[in-house]
Amino acid sequence: MLPKELITDVMKKRRLSLHDISTLTGMKESKIEEITDGYLPSEKVMNNICNSLNVDINDVTYDELNISVNECAKKMGKSPLFVKNAIRKGRFPGSYVEAKELTSYHIPRNAFYTYMGMQSNSHVLVALELFTEALKKSLPTE
Numbered sequence: 001m002l003p004k005e006l007i008t009d010v011m012k013k014r015r016l017s018l019h020d021i022s023t024l025t026g027m028k029e030s031k032i033e034e035i036t037d038g039y040l041p042s043e044k045v046m047n048n049i050c051n052s053l054n055v056d057i058n059d060v061t062y063d064e065l066n067i068s069v070n071e072c073a074k075k076m077g078k079s080p081l082f083v084k085n086a087i088r089k090g091r092f093p094g095s096y097v098e099a100k101e102l103t104s105y106h107i108p109r110n111a112f113y114t115y116m117g118m119q120s121n122s123h124v125l126v127a128l129e130l131f132t133e134a135l136k137k138s139l140p141t142e
Contacts, residue, residue: 001059001068003046004036010053025052043104067109075116083107 001009007021018036022029025048035041040062041049050057058069058080073080087095087105094111098104 001061002064003041003049003060003062004038006055006060007032007036007049007053010055021053025049062104062106065109067107067112069105069107072107072112075112075118 010016011018011021016024018029018032021027021032025032027045027048031041031045035049046060047057049055050060056070058073059071061068061071067075069080069083073083076083083092084097084105086092087097087107092107092112093115094108096106098106
């Protein structure tokens with residue numbers, strides 16, 4: 001889940017306003033609004049948001065091309081700790097650990113699906129969208 005999706009999801013589920021999120025995180029409303037508009041926060045800021053909102057940091061990914069640690073663990077039937085250890089030991093092709101202020105795990109979605117013997121379904125979704133659009137155009141309108 002991208003940071004913007006995480007915040008908007010929490011806001012909807014818990015019926016919180018931008019001001020409420022700002023109060024809980026200790027961040028300015030303008031900064032929260034930037035994130036909900038798609039700005040990618042630093043790992044330190046994201047960790048603060050997750051801790052303040054009681055959300056698991058392992059559910060966060062920083063772009064749509066990666067899979068989160070929790071999503072990966074669920075698909076494998078393993079724990080998030082197992083996934084993190086496998087990445088640290090270099091056992092996940094294409095995955096890596098970035099250790100700065102905080103540690104972040106990058107698991108490319110397509111590399112993961114290939115590793116697991118699954119196919120990424122992104123091409124299927126694109127084909128389905130194109131088919132749906134073509135179908136809509138071909139149906140008579142009232």
